[in-house]
Amino acid sequence: MKDSSEAYCLGIESTADDFGVGIVTLNGKILANASSDYVPEEGGIHPREAARHHAEVADTVLQEALTKAGIKPRDLTLIAFSQGPGLGPCLRTGATVARALAAYLNLPLVGVNHSIAHIEIGKLTTGAADPVTLYVSGGNTIVSAFDSGRYRVFGETLDIALGNCLDVFAREAGLKHKKGMPLGAALEKLAANGKQLIPMPYVVKGMDLSLSGLLTAATTLLRKGECKLEDLCYSLQEHAFSMVTEVTERALAHTEKREVLLTGGVAANKRLQSMLSTIAEEHGARFHVVPREFATDNGAMIAWTGVLAYKHGIVTPVEESFVKLRWRLDKVDVPWVK
Amino acid sequence: MGEVASKTLIKKGAEASLYLADWHCRKVIIKTRFPKKYRPVELDEKIRSYRTMHEPLLMHEAKKAGVSTPTIFLVYPKNATIIMEFIEGTQVKQLLGSMPKKERQELCVKIGELIGKLHKHGVIHGDLTTSNMLMNAEGKIFLVDFGLGEKSAELEARGVDLHLMKRALQSTHYQFAQECFEGVLRGYSAVLGEEEAKEVIAKIVEIERRGRYVSERKEEQ
Numbered sequence: 001m002k003d004s005s006e007a008y009c010l011g012i013e014s015t016a017d018d019f020g021v022g023i024v025t026l027n028g029k030i031l032a033n034a035s036s037d038y039v040p041e042e043g044g045i046h047p048r049e050a051a052r053h054h055a056e057v058a059d060t061v062l063q064e065a066l067t068k069a070g071i072k073p074r075d076l077t078l079i080a081f082s083q084g085p086g087l088g089p090c091l092r093t094g095a096t097v098a099r100a101l102a103a104y105l106n107l108p109l110v111g112v113n114h115s116i117a118h119i120e121i122g123k124l125t126t127g128a129a130d131p132v133t134l135y136v137s138g139g140n141t142i143v144s145a146f147d148s149g150r151y152r153v154f155g156e157t158l159d160i161a162l163g164n165c166l167d168v169f170a171r172e173a174g175l176k177h178k179k180g181m182p183l184g185a186a187l188e189k190l191a192a193n194g195k196q197l198i199p200m201p202y203v204v205k206g207m208d209l210s211l212s213g214l215l216t217a218a219t220t221l222l223r224k225g226e227c228k229l230e231d232l233c234y235s236l237q238e239h240a241f242s243m244v245t246e247v248t249e250r251a252l253a254h255t256e257k258r259e260v261l262l263t264g265g266v267a268a269n270k271r272l273q274s275m276l277s278t279i280a281e282e283h284g285a286r287f288h289v290v291p292r293e294f295a296t297d298n299g300a301m302i303a304w305t306g307v308l309a310y311k312h313g314i315v316t317p318v319e320e321s322f323v324k325l326r327w328r329l330d331k332v333d334v335p336w337v338k
Numbered sequence: 339m340g341e342v343a344s345k346t347l348i349k350k351g352a353e354a355s356l357y358l359a360d361w362h363c364r365k366v367i368i369k370t371r372f373p374k375k376y377r378p379v380e381l382d383e384k385i386r387s388y389r390t391m392h393e394p395l396l397m398h399e400a401k402k403a404g405v406s407t408p409t410i411f412l413v414y415p416k417n418a419t420i421i422m423e424f425i426e427g428t429q430v431k432q433l434l435g436s437m438p439k440k441e442r443q444e445l446c447v448k449i450g451e452l453i454g455k456l457h458k459h460g461v462i463h464g465d466l467t468t469s470n471m472l473m474n475a476e477g478k479i480f481l482v483d484f485g486l487g488e489k490s491a492e493l494e495a496r497g498v499d500l501h502l503m504k505r506a507l508q509s510t511h512y513q514f515a516q517e518c519f520e521g522v523l524r525g526y527s528a529v530l531g532e533e534e535a536k537e538v539i540a541k542i543v544e545i546e547r548r549g550r551y552v553s554e555r556k557e558e559q
Contacts, residue, residue: 152509158498159548197378202385204486206465206502242377246352253352254469254510275376282375283350330508 005029007077008069009310010062010101011303014094015086015114016139017045019054021065022300026077026307028124031069033293033300034061039177044167051089058097065299073105080306083111083316084324086139091323099318110306111316114297115140115329116151118290120308121301122263126288130337131259134248134276136266137297138163141244143207143251144329146337153330154251155207162240163266165211169236172219173229182296187233188269194234198227202239207250209243241272249279261288267295308336342368353389353485358424366411367425371418371485386418389485394420396461396484403459405452406480425480427472434468434511434518446518448479450525453500456481457538458530460491462499467506497541500526504542 004026013020013035020035038053040046066073081098084091095111102109119133132145132154141157160168163184170183175190177183200217203210218236221227252260260280266272273289280287294301312335343360345368350356357368371386373379390413397407408423430449434442449471456463463470464486472480488495503522507515527535 147509148512150512152512153505154509155505158545197380199384202381205498206467206486206505208498208502208505238378238381242374242381245376246374249352253350254467278376279352 008071008075009078009080009303009307010065010076011080011082011112011299011301011306012094012098013082013114013117013297013299013302014054014090014097015082015084015297016090017050018297019057019061019094020297020299020302021061022298022303023065023069023071023076024300024303024307026311028304028307030124030300030304031071032065033298034065034068035298036061037179039179043171045087047087047089050087051093054090054093058093062097062101073101076105076107078110078306078310079105079107080110080112080302080310081321082114082117082302083321084114084327086114086323086325088323088325091325095321095323099321103318108310108315109318109321110309110314111321112302112305112309113327113329113332114302115142116332116334117301117305118263119144119151119261119329120305121294121298122261122288122290124304125291125294126261128259128261128286128288130257131261131288132248132252132255132257132285133261133263134244135264136162136244136262136272137264138167140264141209141211142329143244143248145251145255145257146334147255149333149335149337151329151332151334151337153328154254155209155247158205158208158210159212160215162211162244163264165215165240166236166266168215169218169222169233172222173232182265184266184269188237188271190230191233191237191271194228194230194232196228196231196235197238198231198235200235200239202243204243204246207247207254209247211240211243214239214243237269237271241269241275244272245275245279248276249283252279252283252285257285259286259288261290263290263295265296268292308334312336353483354418359421361411361421364411365424367408367422369420369422387415390418390420391415392487393484394422396463396487396489397422399459399461399489400456400481400484403455403461405455405461406478407484408480408482425472425474425482427474427480429469430471430473430479431468431510433473435513439514439517442514443517443521445473445479446521447525447528449503450522450527451529452479452481452525453503453522454526454529454535457491457496457499457526460489462488462490462495464488464499464502466499466503468510493537493541494545496538497545500538501542501545 036057143155201213277287412421
């Protein structure tokens with residue numbers, strides 16, 4: 001094998017609305033992290049339309065990443081791709097690109113679990129070693145921590161994901177998803193000007209939580225039109241974030257770990273960051289938050305997790321490279337974590 | 339708070355702090371839900387006072403159902419504090435791993451019976467984990483931490499309660515989570531009756547399918 005600072009892994013991410021290509025060295029230096037996100041005209045992600053977008057931009061994003069990293073395809077050592085969980089058509093598009101590249105360049109292929117990649121990129125970029133991780137995005141709300149060979153799930157949503165809850169409300173409120181300005185960011189801005197806390201459902205069950213009732217209550221109040229939008233955004237955020245913070249604190253007390261890591265798209269929210277940093281401090285734990293660029297879905301996290309797996313002898317033969325739409329993170333052995 | 343002679347912090351949990359104290363010549367646990375700085379004051383006060391008022395009521399109901407819980411001595415809603423009996427025992431969490439298989443299974447069946455008794459009486463525990471179960475020297479099991487519980491006989495509530503038990507076993511006792519949970523269900527069915535238990539078990543499956551990314555859902559389609 002080449003010196004690991006000169007050996008490169010290219011990772012492809014395509015589980016939902018982002019098509020991303022990242023390039024990292026085998027010793028964990030991120031050289032490129034290019035992406036293009038599909039922005040629906042209205043409503044949420046249409047899986048087929050998103051997949052069409054991914055297919056259209058694939059070669060441009062690939063080229064952009066290679067140029068940024070200053071390498072040629074022939075310099076690569078390894079191809080990693082997001083094998084699941086996610087939306088079928090989107091995953092298949094990314095997997096197809098990955099297989100084609102690996103076959104053409106005659107390189108090993110590694111299928112990566114997207115949720116684990118969010119944790120690993122958080123650890124790489126923040127230096128966290130063994131954290132309790134809160135992973136919150138449009139599709140996932142999971143509290144997990146490592147124990148004996150796997151990341152274990154301590155708590156998760158019983159219904160919808162945190163990002164989904166916020167996005168649906170934002171869309172109902174007429175906020176628009178723009179390039180570089182996700183719905184969550186628009187909501188956060190409004191919430192910052194909210195003053196009055198409107199009572200809403202707060203549902204924590206053990207270390208699990210339920211957000212669907214909160215979303216229904218918030219949208220019902222919105223349609224009635226009697227509350228200020230800023231106050232509604234504020235109240236929705238406060239309730240939802242308090243719930244995820246409470247379950248994270250429970251997992252932290254239960255596992256007695258010394259670090260808390262916040263990762264996934266919603267990690268960019270400053271209010272959520274401040275809540276989690278409060279509980280970390282209270283339990284004498286260090287708080288880490290993934291940098292914004294690596295909070296949303298990205299190719300670098302796939303590349304890096306591919307490297308970790310590959311270094312432990314894990315490769316994915318083409319005949320086993322089919323996508324896994326509902327691949328839970330607690331089903332994956334992670335021999336690289338000690 | 340009356341005569342509190344000595345007071346030692348024995349557990350700083352996420353939800354509350356537990357102190358072992360000497361109170362009127364009695365060993366007691368003082369459980370205080372301190373304010374949570376991360377959430378807005380009005381929300382925090384509502385949650386803490388609700389749980390402090392609610393927990394003793396549910397513990398009392400649990401006793402009526404034939405499930406042992408610490409005796410409540412005093413409740414101070416204002417500072418979210420409960421004074422209750424100190425149970426000299428060990429958390430089931432610490433026992434489960436070091437037990438011979440047969441004993442472990444018997445214990446799980448016993449736990450299932452207790453959950454069955456609660457549910458039959460319309461009590462939902464709300465946070466069933468092996469940390470919230472204490473076993474004393476005589477092998478008697480006490481359930482604690484009813485703060486997230488509720489009075490309900492609904493199938494949904496029962497299903498979520500058992501789902502949480504399963505989740506706790508999977509995350510903390512993954513080596514034998516399956517055999518343990520099967521034991522729990524055996525005990526549960528014995529108390530609640532096969533028919534009713536079957537409905538709850540079917541509900542657990544439904545609840546888990548509702549969550550994201552569960553393989554069974556795909557197989558079903």
